[in-house]
Amino acid sequence: MLRTVVVVLGELPRERSTLLIRLMGGGRVLREAIEELRQLPDDAPERAIAVGPLLRFRAAIAGPGPATPEEEEFVMTTQELVEQFIEQGRKQGMAQGIAQGLAQGTIALYEARFGSMPPALRSAVEAMRDLSTLQKWILLAGTGKREEVDEALSAGAAGRSS
Structure with a gap:
């Protein structure tokens, strides 16, 4: 019916x-x-x-x-x-640009202080889009010890995959 x-x-x-x-x-x-x-x-x-x-x-x-x-x-x-x-598109574009700049700055600062960044850490930094996390990482890359920086970036990569 x-x-x-x-x-x-x-x-x-x-x-x-x-x-x-x-x-x-x-x-x-x-x-x-x-x-x-x-x-x-x-x-x-x-x-x-x-x-x-x-x-x-x-x-x-x-x-x-x-x-x-x-x-x-x-x-x-x-x-x-x-x-x-x-x-909204403009704001998203600006946020992406800022994130990309912070990621590249983190990598450059890490490599200036500690030498070549391991590929897994580089991938984690390049994939991160959270601005507050990237701001913490760039400060840590400029002030922390290599082991601290590696640990924070590794934890960030593990957090993204879970």
């Missing part, structure tokens, strides 16, 4: 559990859902699911040619979401 269910998006409760389905709506329902999505934390799973398709759709309708009033409204409604996405 087949069953049919009709969902009226405008009548769904405005709560997080219905957000993704309300993003399939139009007009007021879509505007409100986009605003709710925009206000979620950057690491919200709904963002990971919805932002990519919304931005691809936005890019498709924002292209050359005449846009319908609904398409123009969608482009305007998603502008702030686009700006947040760009800013």
